[in-house]
Amino acid sequence: MATTKSTVAGRSAIDWAGLGWMFLFFWYFSGVTQALIWASGVAGFSGFRQAFLASALWLVPLLLFPGRAKLLAGAIGAVLWLCSLAGFGYFLVYGQEFSQSVIFIMFESNVNEASEYLGHYFSWSVVLAAAVYGLGGWLLWRKVRPVYLPRRAALVASLLLFTCSVGYPVARQLLKHGEFQTALEDFEKRIEAASPWQLVVGYHQYRRQLGNMEDLLASREQIPPLKNLADAHAGQPSTLVLVIGESTNRQRLSLYGYSRPTTPNLDKLRGELQVFDNVVTPRPYTIEALQQVLTFADQEHPNLYLTTPSLVSVMKQAGYKTYWITNQQTITKRNTMLTTFSKQADEQFYLNNNRDQNARQYDGSVLDPFARVLADDAPRKFVVVHLLGAHMRYKYRYPDEFERFTDRSGVPASVTDDQLPTYNSYDNAVLYNDYVVSSLIERFRATDPNGFLLYLADHGEAVFDAPDPEVLGRNEAAPTGPMYTVPFILWNSPKWQAQQARDFTASLHRPYSSSHFIHTWADLAGLRFDAFDSSKSLVSAEFRERPLLIGNPGQPKSLIDFSLVKPKKPADQGSELVQQERKAKGQPL
Structure with missing residues (x-):
């Protein structure tokens, strides 16, 4: 049998081509999918890079046992191919990257639901693509050949490969965090783009977060219902819709006076909307903000979300069938609380199962599930x-046809040339958000409902806005106005408004914190109960103005009134998301 040993000037030469074919074979089962993801613009370069590094690990057994290289490559390759089919096929069908959220959906679905999905998305073209994909792996396997190195050189090379693919990343995370569990979680993030870790890590993360969620759900089941709940609309058919936006600073909406036409559709609906212009969020982060927005917790009582009913529970107690449609990531470490809220609903629609939040996932995907819910006969x-x-x-938040703001028209002079692309992409994201929110209103209105739709954002976002033109993102330690100012918009159906006969004029300019939102919602929905406080309802005649507390309630002395927020000096511009954006120039949040 021929070997790949060769001699140059009396010394053994390394078969670099053989090493290259080995690596290409193993990389293929992770790299093809990641290359497609990167090329399609669904996500950035990080997954591709992670797959490249992780694939080097599989060269180790072939270098240590070169005489069995072909057999080992075939066995390992078969496992990698089978594991990679999930990610490859999922991308072809859904255009998303496989993640633990997909595993969550798989295990949450029953056999009938799974059959329906397979029947709906089955395509012979996908089967053909999978066959071609497998053929490519087989052709590469035929190129694999033994690479013989001196024993010591093989050991050193194997150690270097192991260090580069596993050892160094683990050691780096341990030094960075000093705590094994946190280091392990970060290491998992750095290998899960590659096969078979996409399944292994995904399942491990799913089990861990599922356990956290089940603990939260079990504790919520022990929470007693509201006392003396009364519904002014009891027995009447009604549909009430809450739309929660994300990272939307109302100062960048033309509906609120911004010079650029970023909300042309909502502007046209202006006569049908109640536009509240003085609402702020208590926290500039999604989970922390919604723990208060969707429960009875607030800045002075931040832990009440653990012991009081959520808004979903309140509406179920009032006799409503409840639905949760989300384009946020599903079951990740950060989003487990959101998934816990969603699991309290009767039906859920999880639309964003990307591994990386920083992926091209459009909110227009909520429109079809919303239409199906409206058609439900409940x-x-x-x-x-x-x-x-x-x-x-921001550039991942809108399709190409919504890239309307590309120059300096309407841009403050303080925005630099380097900042301009980010500034424009944020406005384009707001423009697409206008399309989605207005489409929800239009579809809702077309059903001639008895009810209302309310839209608010979880928090704002600073994107080089005056008077702090150097600040990008959110940072609770260095707050600026755009991080906290959120849109708050109400659309009432004619039927509902006729029943209410309510004048909102006096409410539109009231200073209000969304930490008390559950009282406003209850007031709008006609609900009363012992815990209801009309003075915390934005639309109540008994409304009482309070300090708009922002900051970390875990450090009560750090809480300040939003009205005291002052423009930051350039030296104070630190922001965790600024760092993310700078990182993102080399890789994708």
């Missing part, structure tokens, strides 16, 4: 639609 419906909104990175 007489009383409560619907939550959670958007990805203007979440960083």
Whole structure:
């Protein structure tokens, strides 16, 4: 049998071509999918890079046992191919990257639901693509050949490969965090783009977050219902819709006076809308903000979300069938609380199962599930639609046809040339958000409903806005106005408004914190209960103005009134998302 040993000037030469074919064979089962993801613009370069590094690990057994290289490559390759089919096929069908969220959906679906999905998305073209994909792996396997190195050189090379692919990343995370569990979680993020870790890590993360969620759900089941709940609309058919936006600073909406036409559709609906212009969020982060927005917790009582009913529970108690439609990531470490809220609903629609939040996932995907929910024959419906909104990175939030702002027209002179692309992409994201929110209103209105739709954002976002033109992102330690100012818009159906006969004029300019939102919602929905406080309802005649507390309630002395927020000096511009954006120039939030 021929070997790949060769001699140059009496010394053994390394078969670099043989090494190259080995690596290409193993990389193929991770790299092809990641290359497609990168080329399509769904996500950035990081997954491709991670797959490249992780694939080097599989060269080790072939270098240590070169006589069995072909057999080992075939066995390892077969496993990698089988594991990679999930990610490859999922991308072809959904245009998303496979993640633990997909595993969550798989295990949450019953056999009938799984059959329906397979029947709906089955395509012979996908089968053909998978066959071609397998053929490519087989052709590369035929190129694999033994590479013989001196024993010591093989050991050194194997150690270097192991160090580069596994050892160094683990050691780096341990030095960075000093705590094994955190280091392991970060290491997992750096290998899960590659096969078979996409399945292994995804399942491990799914089990861990599922355990956290089940603990939260079990604790919520012990929470008693509201006392003396009364519904002014009891027995009447009604549909109430809550649309939660993301990272949307109202100062960048033309509906609120911004010079650029970023909300042309909502502007046309202006006469039908109640536009509240003085609402702020208590926290500039999604989870922390919604823990208060969707429960009875607030800045002075931040832990009440653990012991009091959520808004979903309140609406179920009032006799509504509840739905949760989300384009946010599903079951990740950060989003487990959101998934816990969603699992309290009767039906869920999880639309964003990308591994990386920083992926091209459009909010227009919520429109079809929303239409299906509206067509449901349940007489009383409560619907939550959670958007990805203007979440960083902004260029992933809108399709190409919404890239309307590309020059300096309407841009403040303080925005530099380097800042301009980011500034424009945020406005384009807001423009697309306008399309989605207005489409939800239009579809809702077309059903001639008895009810209302309310839209608010979880928090704002600073994107080089005056008077702090150097600040990008959100940073609770260095707050600026755009991080906290959020849109708050109400659309009432004619039927509902006729029943209410309510004048909102006095409410539109009231200073209000969305931490008390559950009282406003209850007031709008006609609900009363012992815990209801009319003075915390934005639309109540008994409304009482309070300090708009922002900051970390875990450090009560750090809480300040939003009205005291002052423009930051350039030296104070630190922001965690600024760092993310700078990182993102080399890789994708």
